[in-house]
Amino acid sequence: MLLSLDFSSKTPIYLQIRNQIILGIASGELAAGEKLPTIRALAEQSGVNMMTVSKAYSTLRQDGYITTDRRGGTVVTGSSGAGGLSGHYLGALRVIAAEARLAGISEEAFVDLCRGIYNGGVDNG
Amino acid sequence: MLLSLDFSSKTPIYLQIRNQIILGIASGELAAGEKLPTIRALAEQSGVNMMTVSKAYSTLRQDGYITTDRRGGTVVTGSSGAGGLSGHYLGALRVIAAEARLAGISEEAFVDLCRGIYNGGVDNG
Amino acid sequence: MLLSLDFSSKTPIYLQIRNQIILGIASGELAAGEKLPTIRALAEQSGVNMMTVSKAYSTLRQDGYITTDRRGGTVVTGSSGAGGLSGHYLGALRVIAAEARLAGISEEAFVDLCRGIYNGGVDNG
Amino acid sequence: MLLSLDFSSKTPIYLQIRNQIILGIASGELAAGEKLPTIRALAEQSGVNMMTVSKAYSTLRQDGYITTDRRGGTVVTGSSGAGGLSGHYLGALRVIAAEARLAGISEEAFVDLCRGIYNGGVDNG
DNA sequence: GTGGTCTAGACCACA
DNA sequence: GTGGTCTAGACCACG
Numbered sequence: 001m002l003l004s005l006d007f008s009s010k011t012p013i014y015l016q017i018r019n020q021i022i023l024g025i026a027s028g029e030l031a032a033g034e035k036l037p038t039i040r041a042l043a044e045q046s047g048v049n050m051m052t053v054s055k056a057y058s059t060l061r062q063d064g065y066i067t068t069d070r071r072g073g074t075v076v077t078g079s080s081g082a083g084g085l086s087g088h089y090l091g092a093l094r095v096i097a098a099e100a101r102l103a104g105i106s107e108e109a110f111v112d113l114c115r116g117i118y119n120g121g122v123d124n125g
Numbered sequence: 126m127l128l129s130l131d132f133s134s135k136t137p138i139y140l141q142i143r144n145q146i147i148l149g150i151a152s153g154e155l156a157a158g159e160k161l162p163t164i165r166a167l168a169e170q171s172g173v174n175m176m177t178v179s180k181a182y183s184t185l186r187q188d189g190y191i192t193t194d195r196r197g198g199t200v201v202t203g204s205s206g207a208g209g210l211s212g213h214y215l216g217a218l219r220v221i222a223a224e225a226r227l228a229g230i231s232e233e234a235f236v237d238l239c240r241g242i243y244n245g246g247v248d249n250g
Numbered sequence: 251m252l253l254s255l256d257f258s259s260k261t262p263i264y265l266q267i268r269n270q271i272i273l274g275i276a277s278g279e280l281a282a283g284e285k286l287p288t289i290r291a292l293a294e295q296s297g298v299n300m301m302t303v304s305k306a307y308s309t310l311r312q313d314g315y316i317t318t319d320r321r322g323g324t325v326v327t328g329s330s331g332a333g334g335l336s337g338h339y340l341g342a343l344r345v346i347a348a349e350a351r352l353a354g355i356s357e358e359a360f361v362d363l364c365r366g367i368y369n370g371g372v373d374n375g
Numbered sequence: 376m377l378l379s380l381d382f383s384s385k386t387p388i389y390l391q392i393r394n395q396i397i398l399g400i401a402s403g404e405l406a407a408g409e410k411l412p413t414i415r416a417l418a419e420q421s422g423v424n425m426m427t428v429s430k431a432y433s434t435l436r437q438d439g440y441i442t443t444d445r446r447g448g449t450v451v452t453g454s455s456g457a458g459g460l461s462g463h464y465l466g467a468l469r470v471i472a473a474e475a476r477l478a479g480i481s482e483e484a485f486v487d488l489c490r491g492i493y494n495g496g497v498d499n500g
Numbered sequence: 501g502t503g504g505t506c507t508a509g510a511c512c513a514c515a
Numbered sequence: 516g517t518g519g520t521c522t523a524g525a526c527c528a529c530g
Binding site for chain 5: 516517518519520521522523524525526527528529530
Binding site for chain 3: 524
């Protein structure tokens with residue numbers, strides 16, 4: 001599991017870490033029960049501060065994607081407890097769909113794109 | 126075209142304005158050629174700073190959704206110049222799809238959701 | 251609204267801030283809609299770091315006690331969205347009740363204590 | 376007396392052990408004079424480090440709930456030496472009551488809850 | 501001027 | 516050795 005961070009991106013680093021870990025879990029690259037690197041290790045390996053990684057882990061923990069065992073170590077849970085997409089994501093989807101429409105993407109093309117992405121296709125992170 | 130802004134939202138106000146205008150265009154509520162309110166008018170009506178509206182209009186202009194003619198009028202173009210979704214949106218879609226998967230949403234449910242949203246269903250903005 | 255922090259306490263400073271603000275809201279000292287001090291102001295006034303106050307505000311925001319208006323300022327919401335006490339608090343109550351029993355406090359004395367505290371009595375923070 | 380420990384809980388393991396033993400004493404499951412398992416036995420049975428159990432026993436001993444005789448046996452005392460709730464617990468109660476208020480729990484509901492918990496009701500540990 | 505984010509250190513409780 | 520917490524600075528997006 002290697003992270004590729006864009007330090008000049010507008011999305012905060014801790015969110016980039018969070019997102020890539022979620023993608024890793026969804027793609028199966030990170031199996032449920034698997035141990036994540038320690039905060040220190042991931043921070044050094046990625047060239048960011050411990051607290052940044054810590055914040056990423058905190059949000060993942062809050063959303064139920066990972067749990068930290070007090071005896072040391074952070075482990076992948078495998079699924080959020082939620083039963084549906086949050087309203088925030090629905091709003092984002094709505095805007096994306098609108099932009100797609102205006103960019104001339106047909107309904108079928110858009111739906112195919114969504115299906116492909118759901119199945120892990122459409123490479124590059 | 127009434128804007129509903131959430132001042133306690135995590136998304137910046139100027140982006141909320143931008144997004145809602147894009148949604149308005151995509152839904153047909155704002156027709157191509159239609160004139161948008163002046164910055165001052167929209168700012169007053171919405172209770173936000175003029176700079177904020179200005180920034181929203183700027184990004185819309187940059188993306189080709191609106192144009193400003195010499196006399197200062199702002200009109201809807203009707204479609205972005207882009208031929209596809211920007212990489213930023215692809216990344217967002219990828220994360221949304223991953224979260225959906227982990228929330229237990231099946232491929233078909235997700236695709237149906239995307240189709241519904243593309244067609245303007247799934248209410249509330 | 252003055253905070254009294256115990257820097258040698260075992261409970262983290264950000265939690266002490268959080269707790270005292272919750273107590274302030276419940277006691278009515280902080281009315282719903284009232285503006286809280288800025289992070290910087292509270293940090294300086296209390297002699298702690300900005301990030302510590304920031305963390306306190308973040309947790310309060312997550313629990314629905316306050317909201318931050320993007321136009322600047324943090325405002326008291328007045329009530330958490332929750333409908334009941336979290337399991338964590340139930341566990342804590344259980345231990346407290348057990349300790350009270352073993353300390354020789356009778357059922358009525360304990361219940362009276364709880365009632366008094368609910369009504370804001372039993373002074374000192 | 377079986378311990379159920381949550382290694383992903385925010386409360387330290389040694390405190391979970393301590394709390395459950397106190398609950399056991401208060402509920403009568405652990406009678407005064409009864410012998411507790413050795414540190415080693417409890418550690419092995421629970422899958423935690425001996426140091427952790429040792430720390431739990433130490434705090435219990437400090438608070439007067441158990442005593443250790445010369446031969447190493449640890450027995451239940453049956454009541455803390457204290458005559459009232461410690462200030463720490465009063466503070467915790469105050470916060471819990473405030474949160475309950477803000478969560479919309481009425482005085483009577485809260486008092487009933489406290490009474491029920493004092494009497495050992497409201498299941499699950 | 502506001503909050504959000506990040507850094508480079510540091511200390512401490514826990515196990 | 517692990518995560519949690521804190522500090523004293525700093526930069527940036529937003530409004």
